[in-house]
Amino acid sequence: MPAVQSGKVLVxxxxxxxxTWVVKSFLDAGFSVRGTVRSAEKGQHLETVFxxxxxxxELIIVPDITATGAFDEAVKGVxxxxxxxxxxxxxxxxxxxxxxxxxxxxxxxxxxxxKYGRNVKRIVINxxxxxxxxxxxxxxxxxxxxxxxxxxxxxxxxxxxxxDKYSNSKVLAERSAWEFFDKYKNEIGWDIVALNPPLTxxxxxxxxxxxxxxxxxxxxxxxxxTTEGSKTGGGHWVNVKDVGHAHLLAITTELPPxxxxxxxxxxxxxxxxxxxxGYRFAWQDMLDAAPAEATYYQKGRPGIIASRPRHxxxxxxxxxxxxxxxxxxxxxxxxxxxxxxxxxVKV
Numbered sequence: 384m385p386a387v388q389s390g391k392v393l394v395x396x397x398x399x400x401x402x403t404w405v406v407k408s409f410l411d412a413g414f415s416v417r418g419t420v421r422s423a424e425k426g427q428h429l430e431t432v433f434x435x436x437x438x439x440x441e442l443i444i445v446p447d448i449t450a451t452g453a454f455d456e457a458v459k460g461v462x463x464x465x466x467x468x469x470x471x472x473x474x475x476x477x478x479x480x481x482x483x484x485x486x487x488x489x490x491x492x493x494x495x496x497x498k499y500g501r502n503v504k505r506i507v508i509n510x511x512x513x514x515x516x517x518x519x520x521x522x523x524x525x526x527x528x529x530x531x532x533x534x535x536x537x538x539x540x541x542x543x544x545x546x547d548k549y550s551n552s553k554v555l556a557e558r559s560a561w562e563f564f565d566k567y568k569n570e571i572g573w574d575i576v577a578l579n580p581p582l583t584x585x586x587x588x589x590x591x592x593x594x595x596x597x598x599x600x601x602x603x604x605x606x607x608x609t610t611e612g613s614k615t616g617g618g619h620w621v622n623v624k625d626v627g628h629a630h631l632l633a634i635t636t637e638l639p640p641x642x643x644x645x646x647x648x649x650x651x652x653x654x655x656x657x658x659x660x661g662y663r664f665a666w667q668d669m670l671d672a673a674p675a676e677a678t679y680y681q682k683g684r685p686g687i688i689a690s691r692p693r694h695x696x697x698x699x700x701x702x703x704x705x706x707x708x709x710x711x712x713x714x715x716x717x718x719x720x721x722x723x724x725x726x727x728v729k730v
Contacts, residue, residue, distance in 0.1 A: 386637045387504050391415040393461040395448065395492060396468025398425045400598045401509065401580075403432070403589040404627030405465050410436045412631055419445040419457055419468065428590035448488035454495035462502050463634045466492045467509040469556060471549065471599050478536045478543060481552035489556045493563045496573060503573045507633045509626075510557040512581035512619055512659055512695065513550040522694040525579070525657040526649040529554050557657075561644035574641060574656075576633045580626045581619030581661040581695065585714055586721035594727050604718060607666040608673075608680060609728060617665035619695055622709035625660075632704040633658065639703065660700035660708060672715040679729060 392409045396402050397418025409416050410433060418440070420426040426442040433440040443457050448468050458464065469485045489508065496503050515527040532550035536543045543551075557577055564575045584604045591597055594605050639654045647655035673680045700706050722728040 385504065387463045387634045389414065390462030390502070391417060391460060392634065393417050393419070393454075393457055393464045395419045395445070395454070395457075395464070395466045395488075397442065398429055398589055399467060400587065400589055400601060401583055401623055401626055402465075402467040403429070404585075404623050405467060405509075405630045406433065406440070406627075407588065408624075408627040408631040409465075410440060412635075415439040415441075417441050417443055417457065417461060419443055419448075419454070421446055432588060448491060449484050451491070452495065453488075453491045455499050458492075458495045458500040458503060460502060461500065462504055464492065464496060464500070464503060464506040465509065465630045465634070466506060467630075469509070470552070475545065475548050476541055478540065478548045478551060481548055482536075482555050485552040485556035486559045489560050490563060493560060497567055497571055500573065505573055505634050506575050507630050508557060508560045508575060508577045509630070510560075510577045510579045510657070511550075511553040512579045512661065513546075514553040514557050515579055515657075515659060516550065522696040523659065524649070524696040525655060525659055525699055526647060528558075558644070565643050565645070568641075574638065576638060576656040576658065578626070578629050578633060579657055579659045580621045580629070582621070583623045583626055584620050584718065585623035585709075586717050587725075591725075603666075604669065605722070605727070607669055608719070608722070615665065615667070617663070617668070619661045619663050620711075621661035622714045625706065625709050629658070629660070629700070629704060629706055632706060636704055658700050658703060659695055660697040660706065661695050662708070662711065663694060664711065668711060669715055672711045673719060674716055677719065 392414050394402055394406050394416055397406055398420050406416050406418055420442055422444060445453050445457060447453060468488055470481050475481045496506060514529055515523050516529040517527045529550050532547040533554050535547040536551040560575060582600050584600060587601060597605055638656050642653045642655050647653050670680045671682045
């Protein structure tokens with residue numbers, strides 16, 4: 384399917400941490416954007432942030448992304464879709480609190496596009512690297528699936544670990560997208576690409592009145608810089624602006640030929656349009672990357688052992704999208720500057 388070089392893009396959950404940067408990336412590139420929000424109140428901040436773009440930015444209210452026909456009106460007249468709306472937190476009791484909106488919201492978006500998205504040529508699903516995590520030793524790549532989380536939730540239900548509950552929701556949601564596409568690909572005029580970013584960090588442009596209202600990933604980073612104690616935890620991360628730019632590139636770049644999810648096979652060299660990218664880190668790495676003049680952050684603390692996971696393989700992101708990832712030093716500098724402007728940390 385040819386890439387989309389101009390026109391209007393629908394961004395679901397437009398007031399989210401990642402989504403606001405997705406919106407900005409498209410507007411900066413000359414696209415028009417229609418964003419979905421759950422209420423008019425949720426959209427007021429966005430109208431201020433993106434007011435300079437005039438009528439190239441518009442909002443549409445979708446109160447419940449899981450409702451039948453939720454996106455029927457939203458998809459009309461758009462040329463591409465970036466679906467980012469999905470819950471992200473580690474406080475669910477019932478796993479369905481995460482999996483039902485993740486799966487049903489994805490399916491409803493695709494169903495609306497199938498029925499009413501006559502101009503749609505590409506849909507980007509904002510999945511997650513947690514949908515790929517496995518217990519293997521070699522670097523993670525686009526052929527991996529976190530079947531362990533699905534099994535853990537299936538077997539343990541509400542007593543499964545919170546990380547497994549969230550990972551399970553991302554696996555099921557992304558698989559539902561590929562299964563939907565495989566079922567209807569001969570009757571629709573669009574294709575799909577999934578972006579699978581790890582923990583997403585960086586400056587905030589969505590509405591956050593106080594640090595207590597930060598989303599899960601940004602709260603983790605804020606805590607790393609503002610709480611006492613050892614910073615031994617870690618994982619994989621990527622800059623939020625890179626994720627926003629990746630959505631733009633995923634829509635404006637011609638993709639390799641599609642291979643059905645069931646046929647994607649690393650050993651046979653088959654491609655599947657899932658794209659992963661990011662760095663591994665320990666939280667102490669973030670403190671160590673703070674600007675030299677920020678002497679009030681504890682750098683290189685003796686006895687702190689960095690807990691870094693195995694690598695993620697970024698080659699597909701670099702080869703297909705030609706994306707360049709922001710360094711940890713630039714990410715920390717920009718994020719701390721954002722905190723300082725908001726009055727959340729000392730200047």
